[in-house]
Amino acid sequence: MKELQVLARKLLAEGSVxxxxxxxxxxxxxxxxxxxxxxDAGRLVFDPRCVHNLATYLxxxxxxxxxxxxxxxxxxxxxxxxxxxxxxxxxLTRDDxxxxxxxxxxxxxxxxxxxxxxxETVADRCAGCDVREPHLFxxxxxxxxxxxxxxxxxxxxxxxxxxxxPADRWAFWQQELARCVRCHACRQxxxxxxxxxxxxxKTQPGWIESSPHPRGNLAFHLTRAIHQAGRCVDCxxxxxxxxxxxxxxxxxxxxxxxxxxxxxxxxxxxxxxPAPIGSYASNDGQEFxx
Amino acid sequence: MATAAESLTTFEPxxxxxxxxxxxxxxxxxxxxxxxxxxxxxxxxxxxxxxRIDPLFVIKAFERGADGVIVSxxxxxxxxYTAGNxxxxxxxxxxxxxxxxxxxxxxxxxxxxxxxxxxGKWRDVVNETVARVQELGPFEAYHQLAGRQA
Numbered sequence: 136m137k138e139l140q141v142l143a144r145k146l147l148a149e150g151s152v153x154x155x156x157x158x159x160x161x162x163x164x165x166x167x168x169x170x171x172x173x174x175d176a177g178r179l180v181f182d183p184r185c186v187h188n189l190a191t192y193l194x195x196x197x198x199x200x201x202x203x204x205x206x207x208x209x210x211x212x213x214x215x216x217x218x219x220x221x222x223x224x225x226x227l228t229r230d231d232x233x234x235x236x237x238x239x240x241x242x243x244x245x246x247x248x249x250x251x252x253x254x255e256t257v258a259d260r261c262a263g264c265d266v267r268e269p270h271l272f273x274x275x276x277x278x279x280x281x282x283x284x285x286x287x288x289x290x291x292x293x294x295x296x297x298x299x300x301p302a303d304r305w306a307f308w309q310q311e312l313a314r315c316v317r318c319h320a321c322r323q324x325x326x327x328x329x330x331x332x333x334x335x336x337k338t339q340p341g342w343i344e345s346s347p348h349p350r351g352n353l354a355f356h357l358t359r360a361i362h363q364a365g366r367c368v369d370c371x372x373x374x375x376x377x378x379x380x381x382x383x384x385x386x387x388x389x390x391x392x393x394x395x396x397x398x399x400x401x402x403x404x405x406x407x408x409p410a411p412i413g414s415y416a417s418n419d420g421q422e423f424x425x
Numbered sequence: 426m427a428t429a430a431e432s433l434t435t436f437e438p439x440x441x442x443x444x445x446x447x448x449x450x451x452x453x454x455x456x457x458x459x460x461x462x463x464x465x466x467x468x469x470x471x472x473x474x475x476x477r478i479d480p481l482f483v484i485k486a487f488e489r490g491a492d493g494v495i496v497s498x499x500x501x502x503x504x505x506y507t508a509g510n511x512x513x514x515x516x517x518x519x520x521x522x523x524x525x526x527x528x529x530x531x532x533x534x535x536x537x538x539x540x541x542x543x544x545g546k547w548r549d550v551v552n553e554t555v556a557r558v559q560e561l562g563p564f565e566a567y568h569q570l571a572g573r574q575a
Contacts, residue, residue: 296526305528305566334481342481350570354484357527361480364519386526393522398515412519415511417501423521424514425537425550 138276140176142235146207147173152233153204156192158185164247171203181209183250186242186258188370190217194329195226207233212266215404216368217326219271222406226329236272240280254284259384260369262287271404289388309349312356314379317347321359321383324376327366334358360386365394365411368402438492438558440467443478445498447505448540455544463548464555476509480520483534487567493533493558495550500538532557533564
């Protein structure tokens with residue numbers, strides 16, 4: 136942590152960045168911090184409560200963040216995948232940002248929890264993480280981590296749903312989506328949802344009905360999920376941002392499994408790896424096509 | 426020939442077909458000019474390419490009362506725009522799995538490659554889809570989802 140503060144202080148003092156986006160202690164656990172003065176660098180912290188994906192603040196629609204000057208961002212491995220996604224999709228150039236990577240030994244499910252990494256409290260995405268030491272960075276801080284005890288509970292739930300009939304799954308999702316109030320927090324929290332005007336906000340033509348009723352909710356969540364297929368970096372921010380507790384992670388995880396199985400694609404922190412939707416192979420499977 | 430009483434009780438599904446201009450639309454045209462007999466339940470929406478077919482079209486079709494959907498275009502390597510159908514193939518491979526995971530019976534959605542010379546294949550695709558959806562019945566689960574007016 137000292138290492139991180141010293142580095143941030145140096146970057147701000149020498150003027151190579153305008154803002155360091157990191158984490159600080161807040162009244163309800165750890166929260167994102169925007170440090171613009173080198174004397175404030177001592178506020179920066181990093182521990183397993185730092186669940187937020189700060190790459191979200193790099194998306195081009197964040198005009199307020201842009202006004203703070205060139206950013207240095209504290210990224211975990213999973214967050215670095217989001218930065219790679221933005222680079223891959225030309226939303227960012229590598230020179231626009233300084234990446235301070237932290238070696239990460241897993242995070243909690245929620246930033247307000249006490250640090251206590253157990254199989255029950257660790258975030259689902261930490262199971263099988265291959266970027267505990269990020270590969271995309273300018274500076275790397277922290278000690279070599281050990282993997283936390285973790286299992287991805289989502290996969291068991293997906294298998295359970297798939298064992299049922301389409302009617303069972305329909306009933307399950309209708310019950311979950313009935314709570315959606317269409318606040319679009321899932322979209323706002325997502326680092327990969329960066330369209331200047333979202334199709335869900337457009338009214339002429341209005342493809343997706345915007346008030347919270349079952350028909351519009353289903354259209355929105357189908358669209359959100361398909362737009363994330365092969366692009367989702369599995370940071371879990373959509374589900375964490377959802378005030379209604381809708382298990383969006385199940386949809387994202389399901390589609391990640393589909394693109395892995397069909398196209399051999401895994402979320403990557405290498406910007407040169409092409410996204411599976413938007414690229415193709417002439418021998419892609421087509422067993423479902425007459 | 427069905428009697429009047431019978432035709433009132435048989436369910437006639439509404440099928441929306443999204444087809445590409447260069448292959449399937451021309452193939453369907455060929456089926457028509459060749460006077461091939463096929464089920465009259467399909468409404469065709471012509472698009473430049475399967476690559477232009479957004480998954481939202483399928484969602485909208487169900488919202489507006491379709492019981493089934495057909496998506497059809499050029500065979501691989503035949504795309505008028507070189508690769509539109511390859512992109513569509515990936516997109517719909519994933520979208521189909523998403524529909525299934527969210528509980529929409531994928532037997533309601535047919536994907537096919539029909540070239541401009543395959544009038545007979547188009548007839549088969551149409552008849553097969555209509556028969557399949559007829560068996561599944563009206564897509565009431567989707568049509569009865571409450572909308573703004575409810």
